[in-house]
Every structure is written in C-alpha cells, then in structure tokens.
Amino acid sequence: MRVNMNNVTLNADLLLSEINDRDIRIIDVRSPKDYVQNHIHNSVNLPLLELLSNNSPQHLVKLIQSLGIDDDTYVVVYDNTFGALASRLVWNLLYIGHNNVSLLDITYDKWKLSGYEIDSKNIDFGTRLHTLHINNDILSTIDDLEKKIDNDNTVIIDNRERLNFLEQHIPNAINIPYKIFASSNKILKPQDELIKIFENRNIKNNSEIITYCGSSGTLSGLAYNALKSIGFEHVRLYANSFKEWKKLHKTIVKQDHANYWDLSAE
Numbered sequence: 575m576r577v578n579m580n581n582v583t584l585n586a587d588l589l590l591s592e593i594n595d596r597d598i599r600i601i602d603v604r605s606p607k608d609y610v611q612n613h614i615h616n617s618v619n620l621p622l623l624e625l626l627s628n629n630s631p632q633h634l635v636k637l638i639q640s641l642g643i644d645d646d647t648y649v650v651v652y653d654n655t656f657g658a659l660a661s662r663l664v665w666n667l668l669y670i671g672h673n674n675v676s677l678l679d680i681t682y683d684k685w686k687l688s689g690y691e692i693d694s695k696n697i698d699f700g701t702r703l704h705t706l707h708i709n710n711d712i713l714s715t716i717d718d719l720e721k722k723i724d725n726d727n728t729v730i731i732d733n734r735e736r737l738n739f740l741e742q743h744i745p746n747a748i749n750i751p752y753k754i755f756a757s758s759n760k761i762l763k764p765q766d767e768l769i770k771i772f773e774n775r776n777i778k779n780n781s782e783i784i785t786y787c788g789s790s791g792t793l794s795g796l797a798y799n800a801l802k803s804i805g806f807e808h809v810r811l812y813a814n815s816f817k818e819w820k821k822l823h824k825t826i827v828k829q830d831h832a833n834y835w836d837l838s839a840e
Contacts (some may be wrong), residue, residue, distance in 0.1 A: 581676055581803075582676060582677060582762075582799050582802050582803035583676055583677045583678070583679040583760075583761070583762055583799075583803065584650050584676040584677065584678055584679060585679055586678060586679060586680050586684075586685060586688065586690065589650055589678060590690050590691065593614075593615055593616055593691060594616060596699065597646075597647065597648060598647070598648050598649075598650065599618060599641060599642060599643050599647050599648070599649050599650070599699065600614055600616055600617035600618065600649075600650050600651075600652070600678075601617065601618055601619075601620050601641070601649060601650070601651045601652070601660075601663065602614065602617045602618065602619050602620070602652060602653075602682070603620060603621060603622040603625075603651060603652070603653045603659045603660050603662075603663050604619070604621065604653060604654055604659075604682070605621055605623070606619060606621060608654070609621075610694065610696070611694060612686075612692045612693065612694050613682070613692060613693070613694070614652065614682070614685060614690070614691070614692060615691040615692060615693050616697055617652075617697075618641045618642075618697060618699065619696075620637055620638070620641060620663065622653075622659045622662060622663060622792075624637070625637065625662075625663060625666060626662075626790055629666075629813075631669065631670045631706055631708055632706065634666055634667075634670055635670060635704050635706050638667070638672070638704055639701055639702055639703060639704050640701055641699060642698075642699025642700050642701065642702050643672075643702060643704055644702035644703055644704050645671075645672070645704055645705055646674065647674065647702070648674045648675075648676075649667060649672065649674060649675040649676070650675075650676050650677075650678050651663050651664050651667075651675065651676070651677055651678065652677070652678035652680075652681070652682055652685070653681065653682065654681050654682040654683055655681070656681065656752075656753075656756055656761055656796070657677055657681065657756070657761030657762070657796055657799075658752065658792040658793055658795060658796045659792055660677050660678070660761075661677060661792065661795035661796040661798065661799045662790065662791055662792045662795040664676070664677055664795070664799060665712070665791070665795045665798055665799070665811055665813075668709060668712060669708065669709055669712060669713060670704075670706055670707065670708065670709075671705070671706065671707030671708065671709055672704070677761065677762075677799060678761075679760050679761060679762070680759065680760060680761065681761065684759065711810070712798075712809065712810055712811060713810060713811060713813060714784045714786075714810035714811065714812040714813075715812075715814075716812075716814065716818060716819065716822065716824070718810075719744070719784060719786075719812055719819075720824070722782070722784065723744070723745055723746050724746065725782075727781055727782060728781065728782045728783075728784060729748065729777050729781050729782070729783050729784070730744060730746055730747040730748070730784050730786070731747065731748055731749075731750050731783060731784070731785045731786070731794070731797060732744065732747040732748065732749050732750075732786060732787070732816070733749075733750060733751065733752045733785055733786070733787045733793045733794045733796070733797045734749070734751065734752075734787050734788050734793060734816070735751055735753075736749055736751055738788065739751075740829040741828065741829065742816075742820070742826045742827065742828050743816070743826070743827050744786065744816065744819055744824075744825075744826070744827070745825055745826075745827050747786075747827075748775065750771065750775070750797065752787070752793040752794075752796050752797060754771060755768065755771075755796060755797065755800045761796070762796075762799070762800055762803060763800075765803060765804050768800055768803065768804045769804050772801075772804070772806075779804075779805055779806050779807070780808070781808065782808040782809075782810070783801055783806060783808060783809045783810065784809075784810045784811075784812055785797045785798050785801070785809065785810070785811055785812065786811075786812035786815045786816055786819075787815050787816065788815055788816050788817060789815055789816070789817040790813075790815065790817075791811055791812070791813040791814070791815050794811055794812070794815065795811060798811050
C-alpha cells in the first residue's frame with residue numbers, strides 16, 4: 575500500500591492507484607438508493623442516516639465489522655455533499671479509536687467527472703473483528719461546553735451559515751461558516767489558505783477548539799477535519815450541536831438585525 579494513512583484527506587489519484595487493494599475499505603455514506611445506482615469501484619455503503627439513527631459506539635463497531643473492517647484496515651470515506659457527511663463518519667471512526675481513516679479529497683460527482691472507475695456492484699468483504707477504544711478527547715458534551723464558555727483558552731466555533739448564527743447562537747461563539755473551508759475543486763482548501771482563515775481570527779493552534787453546527791455535527795465535522803489537517807491538536811466536536819443546546823433551554827445570544835454576511839477576516 576503506497577498511500578499515506580496519516581493524511582486527513584486522501585488524493586483521488588492515489589486512491590485510484592490502490593482501488594483494488596482489499597486492505598483498503600472505501601465507504602460511501604450516501605443513501606442506499608444512490609449507492610445502488612453507481613458508486614466508486616470497490617466501495618461499500620454505510621449511510622450516515624443509519625449511523626445517526628443509533629449513534630452509540632457499539633452500534634458503529636458492529637456496522638464496520640460487517641463491512642470487513644478491523645483495527646488495521648485503512649478506511650477512506652466519501653460523499654456527494656461537500657465532504658460534510660463523510661466528515662461526520664470520519665469523526666465517529668476516530669471516536670471509537672479507528673485512526674486509519676481519511677476523507678476522499680473530492681466529492682463523488684467530481685470523481686465521476688474525472689472519469690475515474692465506478693460500478694454498481696455490491697461487494698462483500700466478509701466480517702472482521704474490531705475493538706472499541708473510546709477517545710473522549712475529541713468529544714464535547716453539553717456539560718463540558720457549559721463549563722468552558724468563559725474559558726479564555728477555549729474557542730467555540732459555530733459553523734452554520736452567517737445568518738443562522740446571527741439570529742441565535744451559543745454565548746461567546748464565533749462564526750466560521752462551513753463554506754469557507756472548501757475550494758472550487760476540493761472539499762478542503764490548501765493548507766496555507768486554511769491556516770490563514772484561523773490566523774485572521776487570531777485563533778492559536780494551542781487553543782482548545784470546540785466546533786458545533788445546527789443539529790447532527792456534520793457541518794462542524796467538516797470544520798473538525800479542516801482544523802486537524804493544519805495541525806490543531808486540541809479539537810472537540812459538540813456532536814449534538816445547537817439543536818440540543820436550544821432544546822435544553824440553555825442561554826442563547828440573539829442579534830436584532832441579522833441581515834448581513836461578514837467576510838472581513840478573509
């Protein structure tokens with residue numbers, strides 16, 4: 575295997591060169607309907623909705639075992655939604671202790687437009703055994719977040735659209751909309767451009783970062799991976815996000831005239 579398993583994203587050309595390697599598991603997180611029509615050659619289907627319907631670590635372990643994934647299997651995840659759905663699964667795999675995982679650096683549409691290998695076959699890799707090693711260092715719970723709202727060394731990032739943020743958000747959060755992370759061709763900008771985004775907001779790489787979005791941690795999952803790709807080590811995902819915060823009637827900040835988009839830091 576010639577690919578670098580330590581990268582947050584994997585170049586599509588590199589994946590293509592190793593696409594028949596049975597030690598690599600390519601996961602498509604789109605719906606079963608989309609997967610059956612066509613998908614990346616040798617990929618297996620794990621719809622994100624199936625994962626989120628039962629978000630327990632034990633459930634995820636059973637799912638990936640059924641896809642022929644053990645502790646040493648290198649996993650590449652893709653979607654057709656600017657990397658957000660795939661990012662959520664990548665985070666979940668990291669949370670259960672599976673570190674050999676990367677995001678495909680392009681969407682499925684980009685893969686097809688490039689003329690890369692696709693098919694409609696449902697491949698079975700058998701069942702393998704995967705252990706469970708929870709990594710709580712990358713999860714922020716509502717109790718954890720409440721304790722850190724006023725911590726000077728903690729940066730809370732809201733990754734929703736600017737207007738949603740201005741209408742209501744968690745106290746002391748700053749807004750970095752998820753769309754800022756993407757380039758025209760890749761799900762993430764080059765590293766130097768991503769670094770600039772955080773430098774312009776005076777976010778230091780030794781800070782603890784907590785990301786959140788609207789409901790299920792997909793948009794903030796993309797931010798999580800963007801941060802990890804440029805070397806931020808202390809990043810947590812508030813997976814239940816603003817939906818839980820609001821449901822539990824926690825303090826919310828509102829903007830009276832939420833009618834503008836601020837890109838001054840770009």
